[in-house]
């Protein structure tokens with residue numbers, strides 16, 4: 001089934017900035033096949049967009065969908081205070097709550113033009129099941145491509161971590177559940193990533209073994225890095241180094257990794273590490289400021305999905321599936337990097 005969207009200002013976002021005023025866009029089997037202006041190709045149906053601007057879909061690179069449920073809480077706290085206020089509330093997460101939060105969060109993102117969402121889900125209280133499945137179900141219902149992470153926390157308060165012991169997992173259980181979650185990927189609209197939470201909630205062992213697992217399964221890696229001054233202080237006190245040096249020690253400075261935030265001194269440090277001989281370097285989903293945490297932090301950036309023939313394009317006014325270009329990988333592409 002092919003559909004030709006006409007009467008649109010098509011902004012392809014290709015390398016030379018091609019735009020088609022009064023243009024058209026051909027979608028076939030859910031993928032953008034070509035864009036242009038002037039002579040229109042044949043199609044099974046034609047849809048008039050009424051002078052709409054058509055752009056590639058946006059790609060979200062860092063979110064915590066379940067935090068939509070607690071957005072208004074503890075807003076005057078710093079990161080650690082905010083987390084400590086909310087951990088006990090989040091401990092009650094279940095499949096129904098996860099689904100409701102994901103529906104609301106994904107709908108908000110879709111309405112803003114976002115067609116691929118990365119959800120950093122690291123909250124898996126022991127004994128709770130169906131959380132990732134619930135958010136994937138919500139994404140499928142809304143037609144949004146999702147990169148869902150099986151994150152983890154295993155460093156509880158009694159071992160010097162920030163989260164209460166009641167919501168951290170046993171390391172082996174977390175790794176086994178992560179390997180099982182890899183089966184949820186469908187090669188199209190659902191991708192799975194491995195994403196232990198942060199230096200103050202995950203042990204070194206779980207960081208290393210998560211990386212080993214992800215590389216064995218061919219999955220991407222994600223974590224928080226250098227989010228606040230409190231995290232820097234924690235890393236100095238516990239590991240005797242900066243968060244970036246800590247990641248380097250763990251073998252996480254690599255091209256299959258992208259990190260959230262990297263504020264303060266992290267970017268210069270990562271650049272310096274690259275100059276010192278790291279052949280590859282992680283990408284960064286970055287907010288300019290990250291002092292004041294809120295549920296629903298966004299790292300939304302421009303999507304560039306090459307089409308056959310070298311064009312790039314997607315229709316914001318079409319369905320989310322139709323807006324995803326042609327590569328079909330579902331990978332968060334064109335993230336901010338330096």
Ligand SMILES: [Zn+2]
Nearest residue numbers: 064120224260
């Ligand atoms: Zn985050």
